[in-house]
Amino acid sequence: MIELVSRDRCVSCDICVKVCPTQVFDPGLDGVPVIARQEDCQTCFMCEAYCPADALYVAPDADHPVQVEESALIAAGKLGKYRASLGWGTGRVSTAQQDDSYRILALSERLAPKKAAAASHPSAPA
Amino acid sequence: MPPPSAFDASPAPRPGNEADALQLDADVLVLGGGPAGTWAAISAAAGGARVILADKGWCGASGATAPSGTGVWYVPPQPELREEARASRESLGGFLSERLWMDRVLDRTYANMAQIAEWGYPFPVDEEGKQARRSLQGPEYMRLMRRQVIAAGVRILDHSPALELLSDDHGVAGAAGIERRSGRRWRVKANAVVIATGGCAFLSKALGCDVLTGDGGLMAAEVGADFSGMEFSNAYGISPAFASVTKTAFYRYATFYHGDGRVLEGAGSAKGRSIIARTLLSEPVFAQLDQAHEGLRESLRKSQPNFFLPFDKAGIDPLTQRFPVTMRLEGTVRGTGGIRLANAECATGVPGLYAAGDAATRELICGGFTGGGSHNAAWAMSSGYWAGGGAAAHARSLGASAATRTPKGAGRAALRSAGGERTLDHHAVVKAVQDEVFPYDRNLFRSTAKLNDSLGRLDQVWQQVQDHPADTVRDLVRGREAAAMTATARWMYTTARERRETRGMHKHEDFHDQDPSQRRRLVTSGIDVISVRAESGSGPVQAPAQLAGAAP
Ligand SMILES: Cc1cc2nc3c(=O)[nH]c(=O)nc-3n(C[C@H](O)[C@H](O)[C@H](O)COP(=O)(O)OP(=O)(O)OC[C@H]3O[C@@H](n4cnc5c(N)ncnc54)[C@H](O)[C@@H]3O)c2cc1C
Numbered sequence: 001m002i003e004l005v006s007r008d009r010c011v012s013c014d015i016c017v018k019v020c021p022t023q024v025f026d027p028g029l030d031g032v033p034v035i036a037r038q039e040d041c042q043t044c045f046m047c048e049a050y051c052p053a054d055a056l057y058v059a060p061d062a063d064h065p066v067q068v069e070e071s072a073l074i075a076a077g078k079l080g081k082y083r084a085s086l087g088w089g090t091g092r093v094s095t096a097q098q099d100d101s102y103r104i105l106a107l108s109e110r111l112a113p114k115k116a117a118a119a120s121h122p123s124a125p126a
Numbered sequence: 127m128p129p130p131s132a133f134d135a136s137p138a139p140r141p142g143n144e145a146d147a148l149q150l151d152a153d154v155l156v157l158g159g160g161p162a163g164t165w166a167a168i169s170a171a172a173g174g175a176r177v178i179l180a181d182k183g184w185c186g187a188s189g190a191t192a193p194s195g196t197g198v199w200y201v202p203p204q205p206e207l208r209e210e211a212r213a214s215r216e217s218l219g220g221f222l223s224e225r226l227w228m229d230r231v232l233d234r235t236y237a238n239m240a241q242i243a244e245w246g247y248p249f250p251v252d253e254e255g256k257q258a259r260r261s262l263q264g265p266e267y268m269r270l271m272r273r274q275v276i277a278a279g280v281r282i283l284d285h286s287p288a289l290e291l292l293s294d295d296h297g298v299a300g301a302a303g304i305e306r307r308s309g310r311r312w313r314v315k316a317n318a319v320v321i322a323t324g325g326c327a328f329l330s331k332a333l334g335c336d337v338l339t340g341d342g343g344l345m346a347a348e349v350g351a352d353f354s355g356m357e358f359s360n361a362y363g364i365s366p367a368f369a370s371v372t373k374t375a376f377y378r379y380a381t382f383y384h385g386d387g388r389v390l391e392g393a394g395s396a397k398g399r400s401i402i403a404r405t406l407l408s409e410p411v412f413a414q415l416d417q418a419h420e421g422l423r424e425s426l427r428k429s430q431p432n433f434f435l436p437f438d439k440a441g442i443d444p445l446t447q448r449f450p451v452t453m454r455l456e457g458t459v460r461g462t463g464g465i466r467l468a469n470a471e472c473a474t475g476v477p478g479l480y481a482a483g484d485a486a487t488r489e490l491i492c493g494g495f496t497g498g499g500s501h502n503a504a505w506a507m508s509s510g511y512w513a514g515g516g517a518a519a520h521a522r523s524l525g526a527s528a529a530t531r532t533p534k535g536a537g538r539a540a541l542r543s544a545g546g547e548r549t550l551d552h553h554a555v556v557k558a559v560q561d562e563v564f565p566y567d568r569n570l571f572r573s574t575a576k577l578n579d580s581l582g583r584l585d586q587v588w589q590q591v592q593d594h595p596a597d598t599v600r601d602l603v604r605g606r607e608a609a610a611m612t613a614t615a616r617w618m619y620t621t622a623r624e625r626r627e628t629r630g631m632h633k634h635e636d637f638h639d640q641d642p643s644q645r646r647r648l649v650t651s652g653i654d655v656i657s658v659r660a661e662s663g664s665g666p667v668q669a670p671a672q673l674a675g676a677a678p
Pocket residue numbers: 021125126157158159160161162163180181182183184185188189190191192194195196197198199286287288289322323324325332333334335337338339341342363371372373374456459460482483484485499500501502503504506
């Protein structure tokens with residue numbers, strides 16, 4: 001769930017308020033969005049992907065709030081990591097072009113004999 | 127969570143008056159802005175229609191695809207490859223699919239993926255210098271689709287859930303909903319509506335799925351649409367026990383373990399998922415992706431950055447460390463049941479109403495099971511494309527603008543109370559429905575007794591959603607979602623009770639085998655009183671001759 005809006009980093013663009021599919025944030029009167037409905041957070045990480053200032057942290061825990069410490073997250077390089085891994089942000093190139101799914105699929109198709117693929121054995125849902 | 131600030135106290139918005147509603151008209155109104163809705167909007171606009179798209183969340187970030195991404199059923203048009211692609215699905219889905227629909231979807235998906243490439247999606251390039259188009263990363267794909275929707279001249283209403291359809295004597299004539307932040311109501315009159323609101327995952331917190339509560343199904347049923355395949359609605363996705371990320375492809379490289387380190391025999395992400403579920407009923411189950419050899423590891427990371435996200439954040443290396451797993455219900459998101467389609471353009475049979483993506487039945491291409499092979503994504507982009515085109519043509523055929531129509535709201539449950547003074551407690555309703563549909567020993571392993579037992583309670587819950595909606599916008603939307611979830615659960619289990627066999631993802635403890643005499647699709651109708659009938663004849667959705675003539 002969303003746990004942190006860094007007041008130091010936030011540039012008050014309200015992009016997170018806009019993109020969050022479940023309306024977790026409200027615009028803050030001082031410009032820094034507030035986590036107004038944390039229980040509605042679906043842990044989808046989209047706000048992290050879109051925040052231009054790497055100011056948000058969504059903890060991996062989907063069912064319960066957890067305590068986080070901003071300085072510790074920064075020290076561990078955890079703010080903005082998802083955005084970087086997507087290749088989003090100025091000066092970066094989308095990592096979608098490094099998507100190796102086709103190689104993995106080709107490999108698993110080569111391993112699975114054709115007969116087996118056609119038999120009643122379900123291949124793993126993606 | 128940061129300490130509550132002084133700015134935290136903004137009062138919860140209340141729904142605005144009908145009189146102050148945002149009033150718009152269009153030729154085609156698309157509800158939902160995931161892959162199906164965006165393709166529908168673009169295709170309707172290309173057909174010359176004026177289009178509005180309303181999304182509950184934010185078109186581009188909302189729905190099941192945006193935060194996850196999808197493998198795509200992309201098969202080059204070589205006869206032997208296509209034959210293999212079709213055949214591999216048939217037994218898995220219990221032979222309820224239709225080859226003509228598979229062919230159409232394979233053709234359409236092939237063409238749409240070329241279009242996506244032309245729009246600039248950065249596909250990887252293989253060793254031969256060709257683009258590899260077998261997968262789409264969610265954030266990138268849906269960001270691109272939003273841009274294309276805007277470029278097509280479509281007006282987007284974000285954070286604007288539809289609450290009900292509008293209809294008159296000529297059929298469906300638009301929809302009404304609410305803007306969540308301001309509370310302002312909206313009312314869009316349109317000669318055709320495409321329902322692309324996704325499936326129903328019952329607020330299980332599966333990745334991106336909490337906006338998917340079956341709203342479109344309820345709206346469609348209120349104007350008389352039928353459903354097909356609702357018994358195939360019990361898909362569960364594996365995720366780390368603590369996390370939302372139900373991306374299951376890489377669990378094919380996993381070994382599953384008991385808590386004491388013993389291997390859980392027979393467990394796997396494909397066939398062995400039942401074993402994982404049975405074990406989870408009494409003890410935690412752990413996994414480790416220890417079958418991914420060294421050479422593969424880098425590829426896994428590059429393919430699905432979001433698969434690794436919760437692990438990286440939690441400080442777990444899933445390739446070398448064990449972690450607890452769970453299975454979250456994805457319901458009809460990766461099930462196959464949905465609104466029944468009446469023809470090749472994804473019309474529903476109710477004049478002016480079209481359905482696409484997870485909201486519509488996917489039995490036509492995968493029968494009772496959506497295993498690997500990425501049919502859902504292919505279906506969403508294909509059915510969306512057809513529904514948008516069909517809706518535009520229908521709007522055109524009516525001639526007069528929708529602005530001249532005077533339709534009424536068709537919504538009932540949780541919107542217009544049947545009387546009484548009680549206020550709807552949506553928390554209680556949601557909890558009650560989840561208690562019936564989450565447990566593996568009810569929904570995954572079914573029996574007549576358990577289905578009857580659940581349906582008895584769900585009928586009671588259905589009475590509760592007739593109460594008055596509470597008075598904030600959030601409660602109104604939540605109440606309607608709770609009603610849609612209840613309706614979906616009742617369609618699921620009522621239909622499941624009629625399939626007295628095991629087929630596709632429907633596993634029946636009283637009837638372990640597939641029964642050849644039950645090889646037909648089941649059609650479900652009604653809201654207060656639900657009826658199920660067997661679809662008759664072969665090629666029931668449309669005669670093959672007609673289908674073959676339709677645009678691929
Ligand atoms: C984790 C995960 C991984 C997956 N991986 C694969 C894969 O590899 N291959 C594959 O083929 N499929 C996969 N799927 C399935 C695939 O994501 C879906 O089939 C696909 O997203 C369906 O598209 P859609 O447009 O119908 O619905 P969605 O993408 O779910 O979009 C529905 C939209 O409707 C909106 N909406 C809902 N209610 C309302 C309302 N009342 N009013 C207005 N708007 C509303 C929502 O906000 C949302 O934007 C996966 C699903 C999940 C959850």
